[in-house]
Amino acid sequence: MRNPGPTTPTPTSTTASFAGLKRWVDAILYSSAWLSAAAVGLTWATFLFWRADVPFRLAMMIFTATLFLYNIDSVLPYKYSQQLILSERKLWMINHRRELFLLALGALAVAGLLFWLDGWQHLLGFLGHLAAISLLYSLPVVRVRGKWRALRDFPLLKVFLIAYVWAAVTVWIPAFYLTKPLLSPVVLVLFGRRFLFILALAFVFDIRDYTKDRLAGTRTFPGVFGVRNTKLMALTALLLSNLLIPQGAAFHHVLVLTLPTLLAGAVIWFADETRPDYYFALLADGVMLVQFLAVYLAA
Secondary structure, three states, X not given: OOOOOXXXXXXXXXXXXXXXXXXXXXXXXXXXXXXXXXHHHHHHHHHHHOOOOOOHHHHHXXXXXXXXXXXXXXXXXXXXXXXXXXXXXXXXXXXXXXXXXXXXXXHHHHHHHHHHHOOOHHHHHHXXXXXXHHHHOOOOOEEEOOEEEOHHHOOOOHHHHHXXXXXXXXXXXXXXXXXXXXXXXXXXHHHHHHHHHHHHHHHHHHHHOHHHHHHHOOOOHHXXXXXXXXXXXXXXXXXXXXXOOOOOOOHHHHHHOHHHHHHXXXXXXXXXXXXXXXXXXXXXXXXXXXXXXXXXXXX
């Protein structure tokens, strides 16, 4: 009796495998796990500049704190009543709202425990103001002309808030940990470089939300200045970021960072609100991880 040859995958099994893979990718991207990993990556990149590795527990605290803030933001009740355009990402969040809420609570518990055990209480004011900005970013707390507004609703403000919080977490926290003066020239240059880099990417998400923000009455850069001009501003911020070279940076270190800069430039230039959700969740956020990998390989 002849042994049967290898089984040829059927279209049905291939489709099922693809659907299973897509479920996992959706979960990683839309639960903000990918974004939280990017926050750790950029923090690690700052440590590597000072020839140090990010401590595991600090990395976990940043990962879980980011996971909490982005997921608690995604399940705010008022946001669902305001949805005017439901993308695949938003539909996934609606269908997994309970899981995202539980994930946020679990992440908060881990971040809070690490914060307490590792003795970060002396930085409660500093970390607290970052958490307050992050929470108030989407939570309506200010009444303006009879309507409750969140920080993101103030004209042209949202991209600067995002850039500030990300630069503060990924540059100032490593500086605190390594006892580097925050006002020293090298820390200020690193902060400015990271602020401009994140600002350039934040413009991309304004482009993604162009129609939704316009219908909601939120004045963003694409709505005020147009999509093309917003791209030019983003590319300018990216260029300025690349020109800020901290003292002590090796030439090959600066050279290897050209790759993530070029990739970020391409993501910015080809950004459009009609792009699929993966373009923004996978590529735009992924640029931050590419920058970490570039720094890691150059270290």
